[in-house]
Amino acid sequence: MITLSTVTRRYASDVAIGPVDLDIPAGGITALVGPNGAGKSTLLTMIGRLMGMDEGRIEIAGMDVSTTPSKDLAKIVSILRQENHFVARLTVRQLVGFGRFPYSQGRLTRTDEEIISRSIDFLDLTELESRYLDELSGGQRQRAYVAMILAQDTEYVLLDEPMNNLDMQHSVQMMKHLSEAAAELGRTIVIVLHDINFASHYADRICALKDGRIVRFGTPEEIMVPEILTDIFNTPIDVVDGPRGRLACFY
Amino acid sequence: MRIPATAPAPGGSPSSTARVRPRRLFTWPMLIGALVTLGLVTASLFVGVYDVFGAPDGAAMFAITRIPRTAALVLAGAAMAMCGLVMQMITQNRFVEPTTTGTTEWAGLGLLLVMVLFPQAGIAAKMIAAIIAAFIGTMIFFAFLQRVTLKSSVIVPIVGIMLGSVVGAVSTFIALSTDMLQSLGIWFAGSFTSVIKGQYEPMWVVLLVVLAVFVTADRFTAAGLGEEFATNIGLDYRKVVLLGNGLIAVATGIVTVVVGALPFLGLIVPNIVSMVRGDDLRSNLPWVAMTGICIVTVCDLLGRTIIMPFEVPVSLILGVVGAIVFIALIARRR
Numbered sequence A: 001m002i003t004l005s006t007v008t009r010r011y012a013s014d015v016a017i018g019p020v021d022l023d024i025p026a027g028g029i030t031a032l033v034g035p036n037g038a039g040k041s042t043l044l045t046m047i048g049r050l051m052g053m054d055e056g057r058i059e060i061a062g063m064d065v066s067t068t069p070s071k072d073l074a075k076i077v078s079i080l081r082q083e084n085h086f087v088a089r090l091t092v093r094q095l096v097g098f099g100r101f102p103y104s105q106g107r108l109t110r111t112d113e114e115i116i117s118r119s120i121d122f123l124d125l126t127e128l129e130s131r132y133l134d135e136l137s138g139g140q141r142q143r144a145y146v147a148m149i150l151a152q153d154t155e156y157v158l159l160d161e162p163m164n165n166l167d168m169q170h171s172v173q174m175m176k177h178l179s180e181a182a183a184e185l186g187r188t189i190v191i192v193l194h195d196i197n198f199a200s201h202y203a204d205r206i207c208a209l210k211d212g213r214i215v216r217f218g219t220p221e222e223i224m225v226p227e228i229l230t231d232i233f234n235t236p237i238d239v240v241d242g243p244r245g246r247l248a249c250f251y
Numbered sequence B: 001m002r003i004p005a006t007a008p009a010p011g012g013s014p015s016s017t018a019r020v021r022p023r024r025l026f027t028w029p030m031l032i033g034a035l036v037t038l039g040l041v042t043a044s045l046f047v048g049v050y051d052v053f054g055a056p057d058g059a060a061m062f063a064i065t066r067i068p069r070t071a072a073l074v075l076a077g078a079a080m081a082m083c084g085l086v087m088q089m090i091t092q093n094r095f096v097e098p099t100t101t102g103t104t105e106w107a108g109l110g111l112l113l114v115m116v117l118f119p120q121a122g123i124a125a126k127m128i129a130a131i132i133a134a135f136i137g138t139m140i141f142f143a144f145l146q147r148v149t150l151k152s153s154v155i156v157p158i159v160g161i162m163l164g165s166v167v168g169a170v171s172t173f174i175a176l177s178t179d180m181l182q183s184l185g186i187w188f189a190g191s192f193t194s195v196i197k198g199q200y201e202p203m204w205v206v207l208l209v210v211l212a213v214f215v216t217a218d219r220f221t222a223a224g225l226g227e228e229f230a231t232n233i234g235l236d237y238r239k240v241v242l243l244g245n246g247l248i249a250v251a252t253g254i255v256t257v258v259v260g261a262l263p264f265l266g267l268i269v270p271n272i273v274s275m276v277r278g279d280d281l282r283s284n285l286p287w288v289a290m291t292g293i294c295i296v297t298v299c300d301l302l303g304r305t306i307i308m309p310f311e312v313p314v315s316l317i318l319g320v321v322g323a324i325v326f327i328a329l330i331a332r333r334r
Helices: A040-047 A093-102 A108-123 A140-152 A170-184 A196-202 A226-233 B028-046 B058-091 B105-115 B123-145 B155-177 B183-187 B201-224 B227-232 B237-258 B263-278 B279-305 B315-332
Strands: A002-010 A017-026 A030-034 A055-060 A075-082 A157-161 A189-194 A205-210 A213-219 A237-242 A245-249
Touching: A002 A040, A017 A040, A017 A055, A017 A205, A017 A213, A017 B227, A017 B263, A030 A040, A030 A170, A040 A055, A040 A075, A040 A157, A040 A189, A040 A226, A040 B237, A075 A140, A075 B227, A093 A108, A093 A140, A093 B201, A108 A140, A108 A170, A140 A170, A157 B315, A170 A189, A170 A196, A170 B279, A196 B279, A213 A226, A226 A237, A226 B058, B028 B279, B058 B123, B058 B237, B058 B263, B058 B279, B105 B123, B105 B155, B105 B183, B105 B237, B123 B155, B123 B201, B123 B237, B155 B183, B201 B237, B201 B279, B263 B279, B263 B315, B279 B315
Parallel strands: A030 A189, A030 A205, A075 A157, A157 A189
Antiparallel strands: A002 A017, A002 A055, A205 A213, A237 A245
16 A cells, blocks of 8 residues: 655645645556646655655555665565656666666576566567667657566556557557556556546546645546546546446547 | 566567576677787787897896786776766766766876875875865766756767866966976876886776776666666665766776876777667676777877887877767767
8 A cells, every 4th residue: 555644745835746645555556647737747756756755754565765765665666757768778678677676786587587578578578678779669668668667576566657659559558568467467556647538447546636636536437527527627528438438528 | 566477478478588598708709809808918018119038137127017017008998998888877978988077187186286285195195186086076077967957968078078178277277386287298198108017006906996897887777777767776876876986086096197098988988889789787898898908908009109119198099099989979979
């Protein structure tokens, strides 16, 4: 379980995140949604201890993220940020290998190599594993990052809009991979999603943020209601029953 | 939650472990590279005006000058090339190295200050001063990089070279006013001519830096992937940067005091290796070390023979070769 209590971060007198109180249960996919500037990424970054908070406390599986040594946290939680511009030329396999760093400090064991292979296979990157990242398409590279995060083998996985730059086909594939990871590998995935319909279909829970605060937290059925969505996103939204679950219409 | 051993791998190969290539240290290309390096090092032992075979004190001269000079070539070549690599990883910029970030000039300033303030100071004191100055200078440069977001990666070394020029100007001014200009000039022209027995031994400390880089290589690759990437896998980014900085400062400080400035060596070597082999720092390190040794040895051999029986400082040749490669690298990018 991820527990946030009175988490606050201030930028200027009028811009702030929180105070946020939230319990994200273990297992499944929890989607963070909300309009631009609602604080989704900031919250995720704070949970992943990449950014400090001004007040409050975040615990992951009972470990306080501000006091637990970073190398211990690295075995519990992994985080993938939105922008990843690497100057270094690494192959897919070398990148994914860094997911094992918390365990082997760079000296990969046989077990590490097996886990690396499995993560690469899981994201359908088997054929591409010895290609350099700069030779891949945006979608393939995104999958390589996710493979690295999976190789880190943490119970909690935090992803910041992993479908950025992905086309429809690859977005759907990515969400299917993540669903599988949650279901088959028992991961707890917290993901910032831009597209509410992806959240509706793939997430087990939706957490809606607005102006730095949590306004709704519930199952897709509870959130996918016209009045609630209209309120969250500040724009008229209808909800229709699609062939595979509820869909938000806002065009 | 661990990935279960029976985890289904959709579309995966049935034998995922069979794909893992054994990490052999010695491959055929590596062996050939090692032989070439060895050949050059041997050549360095036997090339020179003094006839070490014919003259009656040939053996003694061999021990006094040729062996120390060759050892210094190997150590300086490997260390400076590896420092360049570490620096490029940490800054995520392909164009930095100790002479394009002002580090060498800072080391020179430290050296000069000790020579002016404590003329009696021994070589150890000079080195420590050079190391401290190099460390401070590099930290200033890094701090500057973190504050300012530079649009083009080529601007970074330009800023570094400018910073170095300012520090170099301060050194020249101090040297002028204390009548040390000649010492400074000798230092600026990095040369292995004066590397002799009894004077070069501190160079062996550089070997420790080389070994330390080998041990900590993966940390620098991770740091090179960014602060957030490093933090995610449990590394303390600032500690890695400090460690890298410390290693660079020690190597640059010592090489500066014993040999002098070796321009562009740390720049061209990692770039050549990266073009051929990508950026996995650990497996590249032996190549970077070997290429560094080869380039500096070839340049020194050229320097020794080009106007025989006189010598041209190795920095002169390195400067010319390095500048050409540097420009080629920039041109290749656009």
